[in-house]
Amino acid sequence: MEISNGAGNRFFARWTAFSYQKAIWVIVLAVVIAGFSVLYTVNNLGVHTDTTDMLSEDVPFRINHKRYKEAFPQYEDALLLVVDAPAPELAHAAAKRLTLYLQNDKDHFYEASYLSGDPFFEQNGLLYKNxxxxxxxxxxxxxxxxxxxxxxxxxxxxxxxxxxxxxxxxxxxxxxxxxxxxxxxxxxxxxxxxxxxxxxxxxxxxxxxxxxTGLYQELVLTRPKHDYAQLFAAERSLNAVREAALSIGLTQDAPEQLRITGEAALAYDELHSAMRGAQDAGMLALALVVVVLLIALRTAGAIITVMLSLVLGLILTAAFATFAVGHLNLISIAFAVLYIGLGVDYAIHFLLRHEEIRRTGAPVIQTLPMAGSDIGRALTICAVTTAIGFYAFIPTSYDGVAELGIISGSGMIISLLVTLTIVPALQRFFPIQPIKPLISVRPLHTALEWPIHARKSVYILTVLAVLLSVFALPKIRFDYNLLNLNDPRAESVMTFRDLLENAEDSPWHIIALADSRNETEQLVQQLSELPEVDKVISILDFVPDDQEEKLHLIxxxxxxxxxxxxxxxxxxxxxxxxxxxxxxxxxxxxxxxxxxxxxxxxxxxxxxxxxxxxxxxxxxxxxxxxxxxxxxxxxxxxxxxxxxxxxxxxxxxxLNASPFTLQDIPESVKLHWLSGNGVYRIAVYPAENINDNDALKRFVRAVQHITPGATGVPVISLEAGKAVVDAFIHAFSLAFIGVVVALLILLRNIKSAVLVLVPLLLAALFTGAVTVLLGLPFNFANVIALPLILGIGIDCSVHMVHRSRNNGEAYENLLYTSTARAIFYSALTTMAGFGSLIFSHHQGTASMGLLLLVGVVLTLVCVLVILPVLLHAADNKRTV
Known part of the structure; x- marks a missing residue:
């Protein structure tokens, strides 16, 4: 094999040859740069765990929620403490003791309130009965x-x-x-x-x-002091609550028990379960990836080459993230997982292509530039198109994913540079040797050759799959329920679900704001008439009717x-x-x-x-x-x-109750419903169980029709989900356009660009259909799997098309080349890495692992079964 005369091929050949010849200096320079990058990253990279910062502040529902936070800050990032006891007297007494203890703990809490234990309600509680x-x-x-x-x-x-x-x-x-x-x-x-x-x-x-009967519960609301510079921002306050519980006698064997939930506790448990699941899955993934690399590359030197290039790329990408963004969020922190899934592919493709060329018996100094010349252009196309796919998220309103797009898109370019520089340099010390099959592969060859002998069957099955998938597409759904992302066994999640079953204390209610008493009265009346609404509560409800008659009975x-x-x-x-x-x-x-x-x-x-x-x-x-x-x-x-x-x-x-008006309600009660600047808080409770997505939509849309500025968990969940879906549609539209343009420029051939895109579109279509079949909805966590599937699909298609068009490989030979093997083994490493996430306790992470596994398998089928048949048909038309 000779080096092509094309300028691009000669450039990559010289690049790899230079890296090989100057291997020691290249490696020393890489180590120095990596060392500085590690120091820079450790000292400057921050972590933001506040999920409210994931979406742009300009999104309307965030503007509404910001107004609510400013008026009633005690409900922001709050902990909801549930005291359970077999008798209401025990629950009441324990809740009062706990509230008093937390009110005195100024180091960990801004405030704590237990409205049922307020002296005003203790004196006038009977007036609220009918x-x-x-x-x-x-x-x-x-x-x-x-x-x-x-x-x-x-x-x-x-x-x-x-x-x-x-x-x-x-x-x-x-x-x-x-x-x-x-x-x-x-x-x-x-x-x-x-x-x-x-x-x-x-x-x-x-x-x-x-x-x-059963247990009786009282609710204590506390606003903790979070430290968002720490990964687990609520850890100190959660520990303080548990220490307080022990101090007042709420021990494990006491009749009164404490459970903790609320926004801060749910976020803590979600992050904890996600990281624990990622850690466990990471250990399993590492073992599986090493096994795949052993099968694919067979030698320790080749595996060391892949792992060193991977680690260097991760370090440099982290340094870039520190420089370009300055912090990671709960979504962009996944850049490492995405990089491993895609970055390792480049090194595998390079090494296997080099191994194939080395079978001629030529020395490395000759075969390495040939490999660089042949694979460099394909890797560049893959890196550019995948980067475009990630960069398409930058202009969206979903800031969490936009930051992921900046980091991961640039990470693909870094991976390309590392692969074309470090892998050739390491070949000086760990030259890859020709790989012999472990076992007879005749059955595998028979399976690979089936499509060429049954092209009509492949076409028919593909058309049927497309029709069924198109039919299933309208049934694809997005799960807006944030609870479904978390570990269902976490205390905060179980407690929150228990509260949802009780309409009286349901934490999932919509908050409407009004600027005057007249507006409040009007909104309460309009909202109460909605069939989707169970009840509406405002400060006006704290002045009971028929006080004179009730006082007579008292x-x-x-x-x-x-x-x-x-x-x-x-x-x-x-x-x-x-x-x-x-x-x-x-x-x-x-x-x-x-x-x-x-x-x-x-x-x-x-x-x-x-x-x-x-x-x-x-x-x-x-x-x-x-x-x-x-x-x-x-x-x-x-x-x-x-x-x-x-x-x-x-x-x-x-029995000492006395008549009172709105002006007589104490400030300790009033501040929860009427802010200091005159904003009225109105709580709107659903008539249906809004764990169901359709019920959630009906409830939120009905309330928003009356008061568009409403906020609260139901509104945030629905609107955030809608913003995420819109962001991904926008991003994928930009990505598709960008990828098409890039392919046309880099491949300089419309037919080749179409052949690259067809398997990608088919894999995406089939993946959407399988989510319907498996009952696997998209959610806030697993949507980040889509860029990865996009990147894998583009890479696989580019390599196959590039090998077929540039080297003139016939169908019968194409599937036995290093390209097909590299695609297969790269897919296996990705499946091993992300498939292990299925076992995570964090349901969002587990669903992401399952979605990735499905997407990679379908991409592999489209690239290794459907694409070769299309290439064969295109080649026949070209030769006719």
Whole structure:
């Protein structure tokens, strides 16, 4: 083989020859430059983990959100703390302790608020209930007052059982007493203790006339001080919250438990799971890539050459990123992954082409310039077209990807320069030797030759696949749900999903802003009429209606309850015999009641309580020591009675309610709904589960029709997704135009340009169809796989077309050349590298790995099956 007379071929031949001849100086210079680059990068490259900076500030929804942040900064990057407890009194007390602790921690938090625990709501909380609820509480309080009064004098299990015994005897004699709530509450509390899952009796629930079930939660909102100079900006504040929880007794074995979610916690868990997944996948990918390189190159010297060129290219690209951008974001940080996926291909193509030429037996000093002459132009076309594909993202509004485009596009040019300079220099020390097949490849040859013998079948299958893919294209969807990117097992994600199921506390609601009270009233009325809206809340809702009538009922409650105060508890030992006797008396009274009044409305509740007391007596009998019986009865007494003083105290506070107007609402409450500069905050809650993308669209668009300036997580998710989709459509349109122009200029042949583009377009079409088939939507994470698939598709097509057109390889020979082998092995390294991401816990990363794997496989099929048939047909037409 001789070096072509073309100027470009001679240039690349001289370049590689120079690098080989001056190998020591080239390598020394590369090491020096790499050292300076590492120092420069380490000292100057920053990391921005604030996801709100991913899109241009000029995007309308970001302008709206910025206004909201300025008016209500406490909701920006907040942590939402969820306190769970088996009784509302326990949740309330724990939330108050936690809030007070965090308010005093000025090193980690700007503020912390627990609105339900604000003194204003503790005093006036009953005014927010409706008339029927207040009437029910009054009736329940009237029925329970004698029991409460007796217990206030002597808060013991014996007194509780004795009073209930008297009450049971009275209803047995025909008196109308409502005891179902007490019976059910006591029965459930005894059963919980006996089954090993103790739960305190909630007297608040009892007086509300409800049944105590499940866990009760309170929400604490805190605004932490993040350090965005750190990779994990929220780590310090999250640790501070957990330390605070331990300090106030929210330990692992306590009845009250703390869960953390909110914007900051979700971002932290997402970054943590993404990096952990990338680290684990990276180790697996490295092992798989080394295996592929061993199969492809077979010698340690060749593998060292590839790895050294790859590392040098990464270092130089990182230095360029530091100089050109100055920082990495959560998307542009993927430049290293993209570079590995594409940059390693160049070295593989160069080495395998050199290996093929060396089979002639000529010395390296002759074969290396030949390889450079032959492969240099193809590598340049690949680098230029791939760089154009990345650079097309620069003018979009998606700043996160625009920065990725600058870095990765330039990285392709750097990879080309490194490959044509360092790889030839390293051939001086690690010259590649002719590679012998590991095994007989006759079956592989048979498979490769099938398309040429069945060209019609290939055409038919391709046309059918195209038609099916076109039919599937309208079903391609974008998942706007940011939760679906994260690790579903992360605490913040599970907690957030739990909150979404509760419409009362759903964190996914839209925020509308108004500049006056009249505008607020108008917006509330219009939004409330929308079928997509469940409820609308503003500061105006904090002034309850019918205050006079409600205050009358509250005064009646106060008279019913009377001046009750509990005596201080004394640590006296439990008299087991007296306690058991009191329980036996209650059990006997229940037996008589059930015998004499089997059809009574309270019979079912009484039967359950009778069975619970019987079970308790049996367990007491099973205990051998009196100390154990005393311990069990003490625990039962604690479960039943220790929340009663707390509940009565809270009720007494609420019985001091007084009428108020909007002006009387304290600043600690008002600042969450009315900013200092007069901006009103309006919360709009969805009627549907907006985890569904269609429901999300309906909800957001309906609200935006009334108030276009609305913001909040639903709006941001939808609008950010739309901006990302628009950015990628814009970018791919520019990329396609740029790639076409570049191919026409570099290949100087329309037919060759078309042949390069056809497999790329087919692979893209088929990839979109397979996403529909697999139910794999595009999302904010896996869309960055598209530039990589574009780059791989262009590179593979360019190499095949260049080898066929420039070297005149026939179909039968083309698939057995180093070019086809390099394409195959490059695809394997890419599949190994990115396929390992499928195992990541971060769902966005896993979906990106799956999408890449699908795209690379389909690209390989299009290039190694369809493209050779097209080249054969084009060659036949040319020779006719």
């Amino acid at each position: 008339i029927s609820e207040l009437e029910n509480i009054t009736d329940q309080l009237a029925a329970a007052q004698p029991l409460i009064a007796r217990l206030a004098e002597n808060l013991t299990l014996k007194t509780f059982a004795s009073v209930l015994t008297e009450a049971v005897d009275e209803i047995t004699q025909g008196r109308n007493l409502e005891l179902d709530g007490v019976f059910n509450g006591m029965s459930a509390t005894l059963d919980a203790r006996l089954t090993g899952i103790p739960r305190a009796l909630s007297w608040q629930i009892l007086l509300d006339g409800e049944r105590q 005064e009646e409650m106060a008279m019913t309850l009377g001046p009750i105060s509990f005596t201080s508890a004394t640590q006296e030992r439990i008299d087991v015999d007296l306690q058991r006797a009191a329980l036996l008396n209650l059990q006997s009274a229940l037996t008589r009641f059930l015998d004499e009044q089997p059809a009574h409305t309270s019979a079912h509740a009484a039967k359950n309580l009778h069975a619970s007391i019987l079970g308790l007596q049996q367990q007491l009998d099973a205990l051998n020591e009196n100390v154990a019986r005393e311990k069990l009865l003490s625990a039962i007494e604690q479960d039943l009675l220790h929340l009663l003083p707390v509940s009565i105290h809270r009720l007494q506070l609420a």
